[in-house]
Amino acid sequence: MIYAVEQVLNGVQFGVMLFLMAAGLTLIFGIMNLINLAHGSLYMVGAYVAAAIFSATGSFLLGLAAALSAAVLVGIAIEIIVFRTLYERDHLDQVLATFGLILFFNEMVRILWGSTALYMSVPGFLSGRVELLPGIPYPAYRVAIIAVGLAIALLLYLLIARTRIGMLIRAGASNRVMLGALGINVRLLYTLVFAMGSALAALAGVMAGPIFTVESGMGESVLILAFVVIVIGGIGSIRGAFVAALLVGVVDATGRAFLRPFLTIFMGGSAAAKFGPALASMLIYILMAAVLFVRPQGLFPPRGL
Amino acid sequence: MAEALLETAGLTKRFGGLVATGDVSLSIAPGEIHAVIGPNGAGKTTLIGQLSGELTPDSGAIRFAGAEISRLGPARRAALGIARSFQITSIFREFTALDNVALAIQARAGHSFRFWRAARRDARLRDPAFAALGVVGLAGRAELVAGSLSHGERRALELAMALATAPRLLLLDEPTAGMGPEESASMVRLLAGLKGRFSIVLVEHDMDAVFALADRITVMVYGRVIASGTPAVIRADPEVRRAYLGEEGG
Amino acid sequence: MSGRYVAICVALAALALVPAVATVADAPFYTGLFARIMVFAIAAVSLDLILGYGGLVSFGHAALAALVIGFVSLRTSGVYFIMITLAFGQMVYFVAIGLNEYGGDDGLNIARHSDFGAALNLDRPVVFYYFAYGLLLLFLFLGNRIVQSRFGMLLQGVKSNERRMIALGFPTFRYKLTAFVMAGAVCGIAGALFANLTLFVSPSIMHWTRSGEIMMMVILGGLGSLVGPVFGAAAYLILESVLSRLTEHWQAVLGPILILVVLFSKTGLYGIFALPRRRSG
Numbered sequence: 001m002i003y004a005v006e007q008v009l010n011g012v013q014f015g016v017m018l019f020l021m022a023a024g025l026t027l028i029f030g031i032m033n034l035i036n037l038a039h040g041s042l043y044m045v046g047a048y049v050a051a052a053i054f055s056a057t058g059s060f061l062l063g064l065a066a067a068l069s070a071a072v073l074v075g076i077a078i079e080i081i082v083f084r085t086l087y088e089r090d091h092l093d094q095v096l097a098t099f100g101l102i103l104f105f106n107e108m109v110r111i112l113w114g115s116t117a118l119y120m121s122v123p124g125f126l127s128g129r130v131e132l133l134p135g136i137p138y139p140a141y142r143v144a145i146i147a148v149g150l151a152i153a154l155l156l157y158l159l160i161a162r163t164r165i166g167m168l169i170r171a172g173a174s175n176r177v178m179l180g181a182l183g184i185n186v187r188l189l190y191t192l193v194f195a196m197g198s199a200l201a202a203l204a205g206v207m208a209g210p211i212f213t214v215e216s217g218m219g220e221s222v223l224i225l226a227f228v229v230i231v232i233g234g235i236g237s238i239r240g241a242f243v244a245a246l247l248v249g250v251v252d253a254t255g256r257a258f259l260r261p262f263l264t265i266f267m268g269g270s271a272a273a274k275f276g277p278a279l280a281s282m283l284i285y286i287l288m289a290a291v292l293f294v295r296p297q298g299l300f301p302p303r304g305l
Numbered sequence: 306m307a308e309a310l311l312e313t314a315g316l317t318k319r320f321g322g323l324v325a326t327g328d329v330s331l332s333i334a335p336g337e338i339h340a341v342i343g344p345n346g347a348g349k350t351t352l353i354g355q356l357s358g359e360l361t362p363d364s365g366a367i368r369f370a371g372a373e374i375s376r377l378g379p380a381r382r383a384a385l386g387i388a389r390s391f392q393i394t395s396i397f398r399e400f401t402a403l404d405n406v407a408l409a410i411q412a413r414a415g416h417s418f419r420f421w422r423a424a425r426r427d428a429r430l431r432d433p434a435f436a437a438l439g440v441v442g443l444a445g446r447a448e449l450v451a452g453s454l455s456h457g458e459r460r461a462l463e464l465a466m467a468l469a470t471a472p473r474l475l476l477l478d479e480p481t482a483g484m485g486p487e488e489s490a491s492m493v494r495l496l497a498g499l500k501g502r503f504s505i506v507l508v509e510h511d512m513d514a515v516f517a518l519a520d521r522i523t524v525m526v527y528g529r530v531i532a533s534g535t536p537a538v539i540r541a542d543p544e545v546r547r548a549y550l551g552e553e554g555g
Numbered sequence: 556m557s558g559r560y561v562a563i564c565v566a567l568a569a570l571a572l573v574p575a576v577a578t579v580a581d582a583p584f585y586t587g588l589f590a591r592i593m594v595f596a597i598a599a600v601s602l603d604l605i606l607g608y609g610g611l612v613s614f615g616h617a618a619l620a621a622l623v624i625g626f627v628s629l630r631t632s633g634v635y636f637i638m639i640t641l642a643f644g645q646m647v648y649f650v651a652i653g654l655n656e657y658g659g660d661d662g663l664n665i666a667r668h669s670d671f672g673a674a675l676n677l678d679r680p681v682v683f684y685y686f687a688y689g690l691l692l693l694f695l696f697l698g699n700r701i702v703q704s705r706f707g708m709l710l711q712g713v714k715s716n717e718r719r720m721i722a723l724g725f726p727t728f729r730y731k732l733t734a735f736v737m738a739g740a741v742c743g744i745a746g747a748l749f750a751n752l753t754l755f756v757s758p759s760i761m762h763w764t765r766s767g768e769i770m771m772m773v774i775l776g777g778l779g780s781l782v783g784p785v786f787g788a789a790a791y792l793i794l795e796s797v798l799s800r801l802t803e804h805w806q807a808v809l810g811p812i813l814i815l816v817v818l819f820s821k822t823g824l825y826g827i828f829a830l831p832r833r834r835s836g
Contacts, residue, residue, distance in 0.1 A: 037767075085818055096774050097817040099767045104810030111804050357722065383724030395722070397715040408712050411705055412723040417730060419705040427705070470723060 002136050007257040008250060009132070013142045015249025016149025020204035021226040022233070022241040023156060024197025030236025031169060032087055032190055035094045038078065038101035039201055039226070040219025046071045046202025047214045048109050051120040054209075060123030067206045068199050075198025079191055087190070106216045115216065120209035145207045152200070153242050160238060169193065228284055232291045234298030243299060248284050255283040309368075310335045310504045311356070311474055316365035318351055325351040327528040329365070331506075333474070338496075338505045340519035342512070344548075348528040349508040350392055353478050356506065357389045358382040370473065383412070388472035390463045392479045392508075398452035402443055402462055405451050406434035409469035437469040438462075441495060457488035464495065475505045481514055493517055516540075524548075563782050567695075570688060574681045586680050587752075588796055592789045593687035594748045599772040599784035600694055601741035604701070604710075604734060687748055691785070694741060698781045710734055742769075771813060 025039050046067040054063035078101060086094050122141045129137040160166035168189055204222075212218065229248050233240025260276030267275070291299065309332040316329040326348040333339045341349050354360035356367065358379035367375040374382055383389075397405050407430040411417060414429065424430060438444050441461040446454060451462060460480060467475055480496065481489040493514045499505070500518070509515050515522065516536050523533040524545050532542045539545055570589065577585040701707050712720045713727050720727050768791070776787025794812070798805035 082814060082818070089817075092774065092778070093817050095767075096771060097814045099771065100810040100813035100817070102767075102810070103806040103813070107804050107807035107810065111807065359718075359722075378721075380721045380724050380726045383722055389722055391719075391722075395716060395719045397712055397719065399715050400711075404708070408708060408720075409723050411708065412720075412725050417705045417709045417725070418733070420701050420707075421704055423700075423703040424705045424708045425703060430705075466719075466723065 003257070005133065005136050006138065007253050009138055009142065009146070011250030011253030012246060013145050013149075013249070014253055015246035016146055016153070017204045017207055018222075018225055018229050018249055019149060019153060019242050019245035020200045020207075021222055022229040022245050023153075023238055024200045025226050026230040026233070026236055026238065026241045027169065027193055028197050029230070031193055032083075034083060034087060035091050035098070036083075037095060037098040037223065038105065039197070040223035041102055041105035042071045042075055042198045042201040042219070043205035043208070043222055044105065044109060044214075044216070044219040045074055046205030047120070047209045047218065048113060048118065048205075049202075050206040051118040051209050051214045052113065054120060054123075055118075060125075064203075064206050067202050071198045071202030071205075072195045076191060076195050079194040083194070084187075084190075102220065105219075110216050117213040117215035120214055122210045141210060148203075148207070152203070156238055165189075165192070225284070228288050230298075232288050232298055234300040237298070237300040240298055240300030248287070251287055252280075252284050255280040259283070308371075309333060310370060311506075312368045313356070314366045314368075316352070316355055316362050316367065318348075318355060318360060318362050324348075324528040326355065326362075326525075329525070329528075329530055331523060331530075331533075333504050333506060334520075335473075335504055336501045337520045338500060338507055338518050340507045340509055340515045340522045341525060342509065342515055342522060343525035346527070347525040349525060350478055351528075352525070353389065353476050353506070353508060357387060357476055383470065386471070386473035387476065388467035388470045388474070389476035390460075390467050390478060390480060392482055394456070394459045394463055396451045396459055396463055396466070398450070400451055401448050402438060402451050402454065402458075402465075403431065403434055403447040405462055406437050406465050406469045407431060409466040410434050410437075413470050434469060437465045440468060441465040442491075457484050457492070460484065460488075460492065461495065464492075468499075472503060475499075475503050477505060478508045479510060480507070481509065481511050489514065567692065567782070567785075571685075574684050583680065586684050588792065590680065590684045590687055590752060592792050593684070593691050594745055594752060595769060595772060595792060596785040596788040597687070597691050597694055597748070598742045598745035598769045599776070599788045600691070600698055600781060601738040601745065602769055603773045603776075603778065603781065603784045604698060604738045604741075683752065690744065690748070695781055695785070702781060706730065706733075775813070775816060 021039065021043060025036065028034055028036055028039070049070045050060075050063040050067035052063075053066040054060050057063070082097055082101065086097055122139075126141040126144050128140050130140045130143055132138045132143060158166075160169055205219075208218075208222075225248065229244045230241055232248065233242070233244035256277075259280045260272050263272035263276050263279070266272075295301075311331070311333040313329060313331045316331075317327055318325045329348075329352060331339070341352060343349055351360060355362045355375075358374075358377055358381070362375055365375065366373060369382070369385060369387065372385075374385065377385075397408065400408070404425070407424070410430045410433050411424070435444065435447060438447050441464050443454075443458060443461055443465060446458060451459065454462060460482075464477075464480065467477075477496075481492050484492060489511060496505070496507075496514075496518055507515070507518065519536055521534060522536055522539045524531050524539060524542075526548050531548060532539055532545045534542070570593075573589045574586045577583055577589075702711075709720070709725060709727075709730055712725070713731065717727055772787035772791045773784045774787070775790055776783035776785065794809060795805065798808050802808065
């Protein structure tokens with residue numbers, strides 16, 4: 001029972017991280033109609049900068065601040081240099097140019113920090129365990145991730161539902177032409193959204209640092225999962241991204257934990273050991289296929305035309 | 306009157322709270338030109354969408370040549386003989402005019418799992434395509450890239466594509482949209498020449514064109530049919546005059 | 556038209572001389588490099604069939620389970636299609652890692668080259684080279700027929716304006732699926748050749764960044780021209796080979812080059828070297 005609750009919590013924790021990635025990706029697509037494969041690179045930049053500053057200064061919070069600022073700067077730079085000419089282009093051109101960015105960033109971190117993975121420890125003030133539920137101690141760091149993730153989700157919701165910027169973002173996601181017609185400074189809005197997406201990706205990267213390895217190319221597998229999330233959630237929908245991220249996180253974590261013992265019941269230990277892990281890694285893709293089969297536009301297709 | 310080629314009963318489509326078409330019942334006889342008019346937002350294009358299969362009605366029935374088709378997709382309906390033109394010209398801009406029509410011919414020429422013979426040298430596609438271009442007066446433009454044609458020529462090309470599928474029913478969504486008076490008049494002449502050979506559902510804003518062409522007219526306002534009948538009946542209908550023709554019909 | 560056609564034929568024919576020149580120049584390295592180019596060119600040509608002609612972007616392409624993947628992903632369109640095939644490609648990658656039996660993460664050693672009898676011993680680089688060369692020419696020829704056939708016209712129509720195709724009465728889904736599967740099969744052949752070339756199959760050849768590379772080759776060469784991807788593959792691999800000898804960090808140079816190509820060229824190398832295709836006329 002304790003194990004089961006732990007696995008679900010792991011899933012939630014993974015889910016909120018995916019949400020941070022997916023939220024930026026889905027907004028950037030929904031508003032700018034841009035496919036950004038390099039979103040994973042911002043995640044990686046966040047993780048590297050945080051790990052380096054943290055180990056140099058011993059302050060996790062300083063690392064976090066440095067990571068967010070670095071990612072926002074890098075994000076704004078590539079928005080201005082590369083993406084501005086790409087918005088009106090074919091999706092294919094976007095895919096290719098951002099693929100070029102991936103190659104570049106992966107190599108840059110190797111040049112700056114070497115090709116071996118960096119180690120990032122859990123910050124001291126979050127190193128213990130807390131009893132989230134009576135009798136179930138859970139690592140404080142992961143609790144913090146869940147808390148931060150949920151807080152960000154709430155903030156995003158308030159930002160989009162309640163503020164003027166949010167209104168513009170919503171308008172942009174459902175009808176891009178209208179924004180320009182309203183006399184909005186579209187360029188500035190785009191840069192702003194992009195900076196926000198970069199910060200969220202970097203935050204996910206920082207939080208992932210102590211859990212996964214910080215290495216060149218770490219952004220690519222997360223990127224694919226974020227794609228899965230926004231496809232399930234409906235491209236352009238923050239609410240969809242949130243629901244889908246938690247769904248994917250929990251399905252993935254519980255699948256990895258329970259599929260093998262579950263299969264053992266039916267096919268015996270050795271066969272289960274063989275197919276369990278493979279099937280578990282397929283699970284979220286099966287989930288995606290199933291959702292798309294029923295709803296080709298995802299769970300929460302953005303309203304508008 | 307002969308048995309109707311197309312019949313709708315209680316066709317209803319809502320978008321959120323908005324009733325785009327409410328309880329629309331139409332009957333179109335073989336060879337008839339049936340115009341659908343109404344102010345902007347009356348649901349005319351939504352009606353065409355439901356007839357062509359791009360939209361699925363929330364309720365109601367569509368019978369075409371005796372068969373219920375309201376659940377069939379657009380490709381199936383096209384194969385049954387319902388061809389359409391779009392309000393905003395929809396052609397293959399990168400192809401030549403002739404290639405555009407040849408694709409339409411190909412759509413009616415059985416399956417396209419043919420991998421070997423060069424389609425551009427296939428007389429079974431090229432000859433009838435060329436003939437269809439001739440019907441709409443584009444024979445001299447056959448080898449031009451469609452995107453380089455004038456607006457009026459593109460509208461005519463789209464009509465040629467619809468004709469090339471050898472349809473029994475044409476759904477024309479504002480064929481004279483965006484045309485100058487001269488182009489418009491030539492489109493009306495073209496359509497008049499088709500009269501009697503196909504059934505046509507004609508959505509149109511140009512009242513001169515409508516009254517010149519239509520055998521019967523249906524007037525829609527806010528998704529509902531408020532009147533239906535011959536041009537003379539419609540012209541005399543007080544409700545139509547009040548709701549729609551008022552300013553223009555005077 | 557004809558001048559360009561002759562130039563392309565000469566360029567393709569010149570490839571036949573590579574092993575001879577390499578032997579004379581005592582640089583067998585080049586036979587290997589050009590063999591790799593052939594293999595990737597086959598993959599790139601197959602991708603071009605669905606990408607350049609059908610307008611379908613597929614990252615899952617390098618994975619071979621094209622039928623099932625195509626069936627689900629083709630139900631969706633545009634951006635969804637890109638992301639979904641990408642995701643499925645990654646799924647195949649994870650499954651390959653998961654199946655420890657086949658070497659898992661570490662890959663699968665192939666004990667020996669595929670054997671097509673005594674007449675065709677792929678162990679010898681020159682034999683392998685001509686085998687790949689022959690296949691490439693064959694696929695280019697077949698591809699050329701297909702592009703001009705009714706099926707090819709249909710694919711181009713779908714790329715140009717799918718809504719219109721459906722309104723004309725084409726059930727486009729089954730044709731797109733067919734193109735997807737055909738391209739997947741040819742790409743599978745390229746995968747088999749690649750395995751023969753390196754005597755090693757690891758899941759990394761199925762990682763989505765590998766598909767990305769093949770897609771780069773197509774774009775680099777120019778979309779929608781069958782020969783373009785061959786030039787693209789050559790350019791990409793030669794660039795990689797040259798850059799990696801100059802610096803260990805060649806990807807940091809290659810990435811920006813690719814970005815520049817995208818930003819400043821719309822037709823790829825083929826468009827730069829050859830005349831503009833099919834303008835008014």
